[in-house]
Amino acid sequence: MNKVGMISLGCPKNQVDGEAMLSKLSKSGFDIVSNIEDSDIMIINTCGFIEPAKAEAIEAILEVADYKKAGLISCIVVTGCLAERYQDEIIKEIPEVDAVIGIGANGDIVKVCQKALCGINTSFYPNKCNLPLNCERLLSTPSHWAYLKIAEGCDNKCSYCAIPSIRGSFRSRRIEDIVNEAEHLADIGVKEVILVAQDTTKYGEDIYGKYSLDVLLKELVKIDKIEWFRLFYCYPQRITDSLIDVISTEDKICNYIDIPLQHADKDVLRSMNRTGDSESYKSLLSKMRDRIEGLSLRTTFMVGFPGESEEQFENLCDFVKDVKFEKMGCFTFSPEEDTPAFDMKNQIDEDVKKRREEILMDIQYTITENANKKRIGMTNKVIIDDFSEGKYIGRSYLDSPEIDSGIIFTSNKELKIGEFVNVKITDYNGYDLIGEAVI
DSSP, X not given: OOEEEEEEOSOHHHXXXXXXXXXXXXXXTOEEOSOGGGOSEEEEEEOOSSHHHHHHHHHHHXXXXXXXXXXXXXXXXXXXXXXHHHTHHHHHHOTTOOXXXXXXXXXXXXXXXXXXXXXXXXXXXXXXXXXXXXXXXXXXXXXXXXXXXXXXXXXXXXXXXXXXXXXXXXXXXXXXXXXXXHHHHHHTTOOEEXXXXXXXXXXXXXXXXXXXXXXXXXXXXXXXXXXXXXEOOOOGGGOOHHHHHHHHHXXXXXXXXXXXXXXXXXXXXXXXXXXXXXXXXXXXXXXXXXXXXXXXXEEEEEEOOTTOOHHHHHHHHHHHHHHOOSEEEEEEOOOOXXXXXXXXXXXXXXXXXHXXXXXXXXXXXXXXXXXXXXXXXXXXXXEEEEXXXXXXXXXXXXXXXXXXXXXXXXXXXXXXXXXXXXXXXXXXXXXXXXXXXXO
């Protein structure tokens, strides 16, 4: 039996694609392994969003190429966004690669791997719409939580982003297909489901004629065995009153929303080809906090966009200080070819970008530290993610896996990974909270 391993990089949406490919390979007779040295074939499922992601993907390909040169593996297959974006350039620059396929060829991964084993190179980039929306997956996340992709592609066309050209137009899955997949996840023991898409709040507009994330959520919460549903990648202008109502009234939907705002200065946002400004954002976020009890807001900002002045950056800092997000990430602008922002005038020096990133994250650290102080003495329902060195690591509804901080706690009773337990917060250490189980 031929053995195949995968390195999956980038966002959760790409991770879901990788899980679908692994399922196809497993069902066709391939043995799925976790280590490069145990593999006959290694798939690198790449990200190509910004320069650091591209560099990480190329580094991973080169690392696996060294294994092939040493005779430890037979074949290398490159998939994902970098493959879709740069296509034949990858094989040209890294000849050890046996196959490069676009996202529209993911459904053909079994044939691609079989050809590679027979010494037949493949370079295949069919229509992006050929990427299957519905497919079985072999989960790569822990058994108690999983991502669930509700749509593919993007129509937003932000001036800095290559995703629409890489992933194609926005395509929603049908409600019944998503519910069926969620029911399957529940049957195999998943307790927390995180809904993802390039823009989850646009869900349903293309097939139902209106934003339908609220309708979808009402169906999903009927599934008995899943306790938490969590929302990622919500676009601010599409957060409707109906969606807010559903989140506030349905206990299974975590009072947690990820809204990547990117900036708060109106002129910078217009250069990004995005709507909104600091006042409209404050109004929206205030309304959400008023109507959703204990809401945890996560956002992401980009600093160093072409033309961003010191005053505009200070406007962003003031906005962050005023809103006090529960969770915040920041990254620097990366000029991506084939995007309008690539050759915009007034590009910002890298050292200025980095300084601004550090300043913004320092502001957020102070906000988080103050918020953590206020949580001391509170008791939270926590899902257990791990156990290490005599301590459990878990999260409340306020925290997402992989990207947010956690709660490190002790218990006088043995607990299981994936179990829910009440934890009293006793202290904090940086971003992490410290606590003890209340049994």
